[in-house]
Amino acid sequence: MIVGIPGVGKSTVITNVFNLLSQEGIDTKIAEFGKIMFQQAKLLSINNRDQLRKLSIEQQRSLQEMAANYINSLGNDVVIVDTHLFIRTEDGYYPGMPSKLLNIINPSHLIMITAKSEEIHRRRANDNSRQRDLISIDRISQDLRLSESMISSSSIISGCPFYIIQNNTDEIEKAGDNICKVILGK
Numbered sequence: 680m681i682v683g684i685p686g687v688g689k690s691t692v693i694t695n696v697f698n699l700l701s702q703e704g705i706d707t708k709i710a711e712f713g714k715i716m717f718q719q720a721k722l723l724s725i726n727n728r729d730q731l732r733k734l735s736i737e738q739q740r741s742l743q744e745m746a747a748n749y750i751n752s753l754g755n756d757v758v759i760v761d762t763h764l765f766i767r768t769e770d771g772y773y774p775g776m777p778s779k780l781l782n783i784i785n786p787s788h789l790i791m792i793t794a795k796s797e798e799i800h801r802r803r804a805n806d807n808s809r810q811r812d813l814i815s816i817d818r819i820s821q822d823l824r825l826s827e828s829m830i831s832s833s834s835i836i837s838g839c840p841f842y843i844i845q846n847n848t849d850e851i852e853k854a855g856d857n858i859c860k861v862i863l864g865k
Contacts, residue, residue, distance in 0.1 A: 680760040683792035686803035688846045695855035708755040712762035715746040747783040764829040781837040789841035796820045
């Protein structure tokens with residue numbers, strides 16, 4: 680599982696990791712948790728992926744479980760689960776990886792991608808591809824601290840190791856290489 684708050688560059692790094700593993704001949708699949716949930720949410724008349732976090736907790740829970748079961752059924756050598764540690768909802772923070780999902784997916788590694796708060800703020804402000812909530816640099820710093828707490832908790836629950844990988848500006852290849860080393864045990 681590879682996680683990170685919005686704007687950390689997670690999707691870009693994951694694409695890099697996918698390409699590196701594929702070049703090595705490793706059968707790799709990217710399972711975008713939000714995308715899988717969105718496919719099912721369309722049946723609930725949700726027409727924008729960013730609306731998922733506005734659903735009720737019960738609706739989100741149901742969609743999460745469906746996505747986890749789908750991911751668990753994949754038979755690739757490496758399945759990279761692209762997800763978030765938490766979702767900010769109207770009811771408070773909701774875990775992106777509650778214990779039930781961790782038990783279903785049974786990850787071998789938990790990898791959190793991080794960056795400096797100022798870099799994340801700048802990336803979010805310049806991202807026109809999504810309807811991102813723009814928040815302050817202080818709030819981003821708080822979300823990063825919360826992420827560290829949640830990934831360590833997820834490691835305790837799942838019994839698998841966790842890693843924190845830095846994704847600094849113009850260092851996507853370095854972050855990708857570091858993640859590949861984790862996945863391949865090098």
